[in-house]
Amino acid sequence: MNLLGYFRSQRKKSASVAKERLQILVARERAQRDGPDYLPALQDELLEVIRKYVAVDQDAVHMQVDREGDCEILELNITLPEDDAPR
Amino acid sequence: MAKIVVVTSGKGGVGKTTTSAALATGLARAGHRTAVVDFDVGLRNLDLIMGCERRVVYDFVNVINGDANLNQALIRDKRVEGLYVLAASQTRDKDALTQEGVERVLDELSNDFDYVVCDSPAGIERGALMAMYFADDAIVVTNPEVSSVRDSDRVLGILASKTRRAEQGKDPVREHLLLSRYAPDRVNKGEMLSLEDVGEILSIDLLGVIPESQAVLNASNAGVPVILEDDSDAGQAYADAVDRFLGQERPLRFVDMPRKGFFGRLFGS
Numbered sequence: 551m552n553l554l555g556y557f558r559s560q561r562k563k564s565a566s567v568a569k570e571r572l573q574i575l576v577a578r579e580r581a582q583r584d585g586p587d588y589l590p591a592l593q594d595e596l597l598e599v600i601r602k603y604v605a606v607d608q609d610a611v612h613m614q615v616d617r618e619g620d621c622e623i624l625e626l627n628i629t630l631p632e633d634d635a636p637r
Numbered sequence: 638m639a640k641i642v643v644v645t646s647g648k649g650g651v652g653k654t655t656t657s658a659a660l661a662t663g664l665a666r667a668g669h670r671t672a673v674v675d676f677d678v679g680l681r682n683l684d685l686i687m688g689c690e691r692r693v694v695y696d697f698v699n700v701i702n703g704d705a706n707l708n709q710a711l712i713r714d715k716r717v718e719g720l721y722v723l724a725a726s727q728t729r730d731k732d733a734l735t736q737e738g739v740e741r742v743l744d745e746l747s748n749d750f751d752y753v754v755c756d757s758p759a760g761i762e763r764g765a766l767m768a769m770y771f772a773d774d775a776i777v778v779t780n781p782e783v784s785s786v787r788d789s790d791r792v793l794g795i796l797a798s799k800t801r802r803a804e805q806g807k808d809p810v811r812e813h814l815l816l817s818r819y820a821p822d823r824v825n826k827g828e829m830l831s832l833e834d835v836g837e838i839l840s841i842d843l844l845g846v847i848p849e850s851q852a853v854l855n856a857s858n859a860g861v862p863v864i865l866e867d868d869s870d871a872g873q874a875y876a877d878a879v880d881r882f883l884g885q886e887r888p889l890r891f892v893d894m895p896r897k898g899f900f901g902r903l904f905g906s
Binding site: 565566579 | 794
């Protein structure tokens, strides 16, 4: 990096932002693609149930199916909002 | 039996047709009989890039429908021995490419050629799916840009599940990444995804990196596959990629910036 650039660019480079966004997106899309067909519907319904009690975003539910040997693991991640007041 | 190679990407405008023309020309120049087929029904373009647009009499759909035979429809390239073009139809009927029809034409080409290069249209609709379906190898053309990388990953998913090889449980389609419109100066400035970044995200074997180059537009203006521009950076990068495709080792070129002098480093942006 040159001298002027060093002082000029304190904010994050756009390429590394792009990489981070892509890594998250691609991982999610692959998980959906490789998972069973019912996964998106299951995800939607779960989200609906959760929303009855907590106001969460569309992105708050993250689901993934992993395989370890004969064992299939359904991993469910729900990010609850900071203040989890009911709607 | 010919090897069937699809050039695909999902996203439009990333350089599929440029790559198809360069790859087919390179393979033929290396002594392999090669046919390059335009699957973009309704939006024929490969003929323009190959510079044979005024010689199209019959097209792919004519052959599928039996209105012409392959010998009538194949256009022989005047520059490179053993190179033939099969143009897309200008019909607006997207269903013109039937799976049986495409299979019949590819089988017939397979008897006569060493390589059949399928130039896929953008998107993931019928033409694109048909171009991918029978492939042995896939060249996924990607720009170092978010939407292109995402679409490429989508296409990789289709190659792994919706192709003949996948459906028949054979060895999977061999996937190769071709990174195009690469600008090393912008990568250095942190403004563009690097080839390492894209490789890490898509995790497939890298076939080549084509630099952003004025030579590509100049060549397409003239109807010359850019690989024939031996003095140009893009032409040389494509030649390297074709050599790698044929199993030779070639170091990557045009991926680093020339080193700047002291003042350039101090004051350049």
